[in-house]
Amino acid sequence: MPVNLKGRNFLTLKDFTPEEIRYMLDLAHELKTKKRLGIFNRTMENKNIVLLFEKTSTRTRCAFEVAANDEGASVTFLSNSQMGKKESLEDTAKVLGRFYDGIEFRGFKQETVELLAKHAGVPVWNGLTDLYHPTQILADFMTIEEHVHKPLNKVKLVYVGDARNNMGNSLMIGSAKMGMTFVAIAPKNLWPDEKLVAEMNEVAKETGASISFSESIDAVEGADAIYTDVWVSMGEEDQFEERIKLLTPYRVTPEMMKKTGNPECIFLHCLPAFHDLETSVGREIYEKFGITEMEVSDEVFRSTASKVFDEAENRMHTIKAVMVATIGK
Numbered sequence: 001m002p003v004n005l006k007g008r009n010f011l012t013l014k015d016f017t018p019e020e021i022r023y024m025l026d027l028a029h030e031l032k033t034k035k036r037l038g039i040f041n042r043t044m045e046n047k048n049i050v051l052l053f054e055k056t057s058t059r060t061r062c063a064f065e066v067a068a069n070d071e072g073a074s075v076t077f078l079s080n081s082q083m084g085k086k087e088s089l090e091d092t093a094k095v096l097g098r099f100y101d102g103i104e105f106r107g108f109k110q111e112t113v114e115l116l117a118k119h120a121g122v123p124v125w126n127g128l129t130d131l132y133h134p135t136q137i138l139a140d141f142m143t144i145e146e147h148v149h150k151p152l153n154k155v156k157l158v159y160v161g162d163a164r165n166n167m168g169n170s171l172m173i174g175s176a177k178m179g180m181t182f183v184a185i186a187p188k189n190l191w192p193d194e195k196l197v198a199e200m201n202e203v204a205k206e207t208g209a210s211i212s213f214s215e216s217i218d219a220v221e222g223a224d225a226i227y228t229d230v231w232v233s234m235g236e237e238d239q240f241e242e243r244i245k246l247l248t249p250y251r252v253t254p255e256m257m258k259k260t261g262n263p264e265c266i267f268l269h270c271l272p273a274f275h276d277l278e279t280s281v282g283r284e285i286y287e288k289f290g291i292t293e294m295e296v297s298d299e300v301f302r303s304t305a306s307k308v309f310d311e312a313e314n315r316m317h318t319i320k321a322v323m324v325a326t327i328g329k
Contacts, residue, residue, distance in 0.1 A: 005325040009117040010125045011110075012132045013173045014199075018207060021138075021177055028142050028314070028321035035070065035317070043328035045072035047101040051127070052116075053079045054107030059271065059315045060127045060135070064104055067320035071328065076100070084112075093119035102327045105129075108235065123326040125319075130233070133166045136270050137174040138318035140227070143311040147266050148224045153179035153208060158223040158260075160185045160250050161295055162243070163213070164192045167229040167270055172211060176200040179207040183223075185214050187246055217250065223260040227268040228252050228295045244289055252296040257305060267296070267306045275301040 003023040013021060034040070051064055061077065068075045083092040089112060096103055097120035105113040106127035117124040126134055141152060148155055159171050163184035169192055175182035184191065191197075191213050204211055212219075220226060228250075231243040257265060274282050274294040286292055300306060 006327075007123060008326050009123055010134060010322050010326065011113055011117055012126065013134045013137060013170065013177055016177070018177050018179070021141075021174070024138055024318065024321050024325055025142055025145065027325060028138065028318040029145070031320050031324065032142075032314070032317040040070050040072075042072035043324050044068065044101075045329070047071075047073040047327055048076070048099065049073055049102040049104065049323070049327075050076045050078055050096055050100045051104045052081065052083065052096075052106070053077070053127075054105075054112075055128065057106055057127070059312055060104075060106050060319075063135075063316040063319045064127070064323075067316050067323060071320060071324060073101075073323070089115045090119045092116075094121070097121040102323060125322060125326075129166065130235070131166055131169060132173075133170045133270070134174075135315065135319050135322060136167065137170045138322070139311055139314040140171070140268055140270070141174060141178065142314045142318055143268065143307050144225055144266070146310065146314075147307050148264075150224065155224045156181040156183065156222050157225050157227060158183045158185060158220050159227045159229075160217070160220070160252055160256070161228045161247055162186065162190050162231060162233070164190050165229060165233050167227075168192055169196060171227060172197070172200055173203075176203040176209045176211060177207060179204075179209045181210045183212050183214060183219050185217055185219050185250060187250075188213075188215055190246070217256055217259065220256055220260050223262060223265050225266045225268055226252055226257065226260065229270055230272070230274060231295050240285065241289065244285075244291065244294070247295070248291075251294070252300050254297065254299055254303075257300060257303075265305060267300055267303070267308070268311055269296060269301070269306075269308045271308060271312055273301060273308070 093116045102123045104125045104127045110129040110131040163186035231247045275298045
């Protein structure tokens with residue numbers, strides 16, 4: 001059956017079938033190839049989109065703006081609106097829906113992006129919330145397809161670190177949908193919400209996926225891709241000391257990569273990564289706690305196994321695919 005995503009919101013991958021996710025990935029690969037060849041179909045000519053940001057951003061904002069420009073759309077970046085201050089979310093959504101053909105939101109509460117979608121009357125895209133980061137997962141899976149020469153349903157993806165943050169949640173959801181083997185390695189108190197795990201295990205029964213959790217890094221054995229994320233998410237900056245003590249044994253190191261037994265295992269990270277002292281935050285952490293790297297060693301980050309910059313580029317191609325699929329001609 002043909003896939004038609006016109007007018008759809010993009011809030012979480014839970015809302016999409018494997019066939020629909022496959023369609024968006026295939027479209028992203030196609031659009032990437034066309035961009036490399038200098039072919040632009042301008043499928044969003046005369047469209048207008050607005051980017052609502054509560055959280056700071058590099059990749060998400062740039063990906064949306066470049067992708068929109070490539071396809072002919074105009075972009076408004078809005079980080080100082082009255083939303084939730086002098087004007088309700090509902091009223092803001094109704095106003096913006098009159099001006100724009102699509103709305104992106106990057107912020108804290110998942111409820112915010114859901115309310116925008118409920119009232120805007122135009123597609124709303126989740127650029128990141130505390131619970132989910134669906135555009136990132138499309139970029140991750142696209143990168144895996146480019147570097148792991150297996151279909152997704154034959155891939156073992158291992159996530160190491162804080163497995164109950166938006167990346168842990170979203171990678172588990174995406175893996176369940178696409179029939180992958182997903183393993184989260186983390187201290188037990190940082191495993192995902194049990195209700196979400198149960199929901200994804202039901203999905204896995206239909207797709208053939210496997211979802212499991214471990215506190216032992218030995219569970220990386222056989223991994224095709226190892227993925228990690230920052231130990232402290234935005235809004236949790238007061239928890240650095242606790243997380244460093246808890247997660248240092250889960251740092252991705254050359255030794256962990258070797259434990260996979262797979263010399264072709266790739267390393268992924270949604271970025272930014274604390275792998276050296278070239279950031280003000282990294283230097284502050286070093287001064288307080290005496291460590292030069294956190295979730296990933298500099299050696300792994302800069303290794304040939306690391307595909308993090310391909311992954312970062314693919315944010316733009318997959319975001320373009322989401323917009324083209326939902327509001328493009």
